[in-house]
Amino acid sequence: xxxxxxxxxxxxxxxxxxxxxxxxxxxxxxxxxxxxxxxxxxxxxxxxxxxxxxxxxxxxxxxxxxxxxxxxxxxxxxxxxxxxxxxxxxxxxxxxxxxxxxxxxxxxxxxxxxxxxxxxxxxxxxxxxxxxxxxxxxxxxxxxxxxxxxxxxxxxxxxxxxxxxxxxxxxxxxxxxxxxxxxxxxxxxxxxxxxxxxxxxxxxxxxxxxxxxxxxxxxxxxxxxxxxxxxxxxxxxxxxxxxxxxxxxxxxxxxxxxxxxxxxxxxxxxxxxxxxxxxxxxxxxxxxxxxxxxxxxxxxxxxxxxxxxxxxxxxxxxxxxxxxxxxxxxxxxxxx
Numbered sequence: 001x002x003x004x005x006x007x008x009x010x011x012x013x014x015x016x017x018x019x020x021x022x023x024x025x026x027x028x029x030x031x032x033x034x035x036x037x038x039x040x041x042x043x044x045x046x047x048x049x050x051x052x053x054x055x056x057x058x059x060x061x062x063x064x065x066x067x068x069x070x071x072x073x074x075x076x077x078x079x080x081x082x083x084x085x086x087x088x089x090x091x092x093x094x095x096x097x098x099x100x101x102x103x104x105x106x107x108x109x110x111x112x113x114x115x116x117x118x119x120x121x122x123x124x125x126x127x128x129x130x131x132x133x134x135x136x137x138x139x140x141x142x143x144x145x146x147x148x149x150x151x152x153x154x155x156x157x158x159x160x161x162x163x164x165x166x167x168x169x170x171x172x173x174x175x176x177x178x179x180x181x182x183x184x185x186x187x188x189x190x191x192x193x194x195x196x197x198x199x200x201x202x203x204x205x206x207x208x209x210x211x212x213x214x215x216x217x218x219x220x221x222x223x224x225x226x227x228x229x230x231x232x233x234x235x236x237x238x239x240x241x242x243x244x245x246x247x248x249x250x251x252x253x254x255x256x257x258x259x260x261x262x263x264x265x266x267x268x269x270x271x272x273x274x275x276x277x278x279x280x281x282x283x284x285x286x287x288x289x290x291x292x293x294x295x296x297x298x299x300x301x302x303x304x305x306x307x308x309x310x311x312x313x314x315x316x317x318x319x320x321x322x323x324x325x326x327x328x329x330x331x332x333x334x335x336x
Contacts (some may be wrong), residue, residue: 003044003331004083007167011055011065011295012033013088013140013142013143013160014079014080014086014087014088014098014099014140015081015086016086016164024062030117030166031096031098031115031116031117031165031166032115032116032117032328033113033114033115034067034069034072034114034115034116035067035068035069035108035114036065036066036067036069036072036099036110036111036114036307037065037066038064038065038108038109038110038111038329039064039066040061040062040063040107041061041063041064041065041107041294041328041330042061042230043059043294044059044062044289044294044330045292045294046292046293046294047136047292050069050218051125052165053335054285054287054288054289054293054332055266055267055285055287055288056243056286056287056334056335056336057286057287057313057333057334057335058332058333058335059249059330059331059332060106060107060312060331060332060333061106061108061269061330061331062108062328062329062330062331063108063110063111063328063329064142064296064326064327064328065111065326065327065328065329066327069116071091071093071095071105071234072091072097072116072327073091073093073318073320073321073327074075074091074092074318074319074320074321075089075090075091075096075243075299075300075317075319075327076090076092076136076137076138076299076300076318077089077090077135077136077137077138077147077190077192077299078138078300078301078302078314078316079138079139079302080093080101080302080304080314081140081304082303082305083255083305084101084120084306084312084314085100085101085103086098086099086100086101087099087100087101087110088138088140088145088165089138089300089316090119090135090136090138090147091135092133092134092136092318093117093128093133093135093137093321094118094119094126094127094132094133095116095117095118095119095130095134095135096115096116096117096118096119096165097114097115097116098114098115098164098165099112099113099114099115100112100113100114101329102218103121106306107322111207111329112302113281114144114163116164117165118244118294119135119147119156119165119169120166120167120168120169121156121168121169122168122169122170122330123168123172124145124168127149127156132149132152132154133149133151133324134149134150134151134152134184134186135147135148135149135150135203136148136149136150136176136186136299137150137187137188137189137190137205137209137241137297138186138189138190138300139191139192139203140192141192141194141203143159143160143161143299144157144158144159144160144192145157145158145159145160146172146190146192146203147169147190147251148160148186148187148188148189148190148205149165149186149187149207150184150185150186150187150188151183151184151186153174153178153179153180153181153186153187155171155172155173155178155190155203155205155222156169156170156171156172156178157169157171157172157173157186158170163234169323170280172203172222173219173226174205174220174222174226175186175222175226175227175228176183176303177196177210177218177220177228177242178220178325180210181207181218183211184212185207185208185209186207186208186209187205187206187207187260188206188207188209188238188239188240188241188299189204189205189206189239189242189243189252189253190203190204190205190206191203191206191242191243191244193206193272194244195321197223197244197248197272198248198273198275199223199272199275200225200252201223201224202221203221203223204219204221204222204242204250204275205219205222206220206231206239206242207237207239207318208220208239208240209233209238209239212230213222214230214280215233216231216232216233216280217230217231217232217233217238217239218230219231219295219322220276221234221275225277227277227278228278229275229276229278229279229280230279230280230281231252231270231280231281231282232280232281232282235256236256236258237254237255237256237266238254238255239252239253239254239255240253240254240255240265240298240300241253241299241300241301242301243301243302243303243313244303245303245334246303246305246311248272248273249269249270249271249272249305250269250270250271250275250283251267251268251269251270251286251299251301251313252267252268252269252270252273252283253265253267253298253299253300253315254266254267255297255298255299256266256275262290262291263290263295263296263297264289264290264291265287265288265289265290265298266285266287266288266289267286267287267294267301268282268283268284268285268286269283269284270282271281271287275317275321281317284332287332294328294330295317295328295330296318296319296325296326296327296328297317297318297319297320297325298315298316298317298318298328298330299316299317299318300304300315300317300318301313301314301315301316302314303334311331311333311336312331312333312334313331313332313333313334314329314330314331315328315329315330315331315332316328316329316330
């Protein structure tokens, strides 16, 4: 198993290399081009279509995504380039999606240049061949890409400089507590801390609902040393993803579900400097939404800064390949 190296230049993994020919090493698993259709969501609040402010977020635009490609869906992680255009996404069925978000002004209008391919394991075969599904979390560190496999409680590292989405994953060394996480409540969020910030070079891994003795959510620091910390759990919310702001704050995307209350999501802001081995961290909610808003099973979040200086959050939902759920792509401006 390999350990996590020091942080590299951020987000370069989203830059697709020149296309390779059929004689190349990775051609056996070459990506396929797919068409993704988009329907706009002109408003976020179904009860007040004129409302744009939600906590510390301002709604920009949204899309409902559909495709005839049977493998499209289950989007559980998303990472964008610095412009918020090119993206890498993972499906919880063990697949990569790459492409480009198309904009008209500040609003998203669709996806283009989308390709799908299987996630490959250490042996170069799709990870689904060994029963590895539930690819739930995604993080970038230069050309390196980390993917968490929830049910088997493992993390794979890929070097996208070696074949882009045809790169082979390798298992990394993990704290002992990761392997003991509950079935289907394992690692749900991954963040690599870049240079210049506290914990630089560390991979932060957060469980969905692996609870410690006090009922807090278990999380891990993976770097030169391996250690644990906790996130205070409240109001029955579980973690579904996380992202670092350019200023260094950590945003936690959380969700809850009950048959009586339905689906709810929120975003909490946590000071990165508060994270340390053995710490119990907490932070205020900056955004909350329920089924009166255009949400679904929101599982992915990322951030970029526009040329105008707006800090934009992009959220994506996992439709669980269900007829009654949707693949949503939403964008908000963080009003700081």
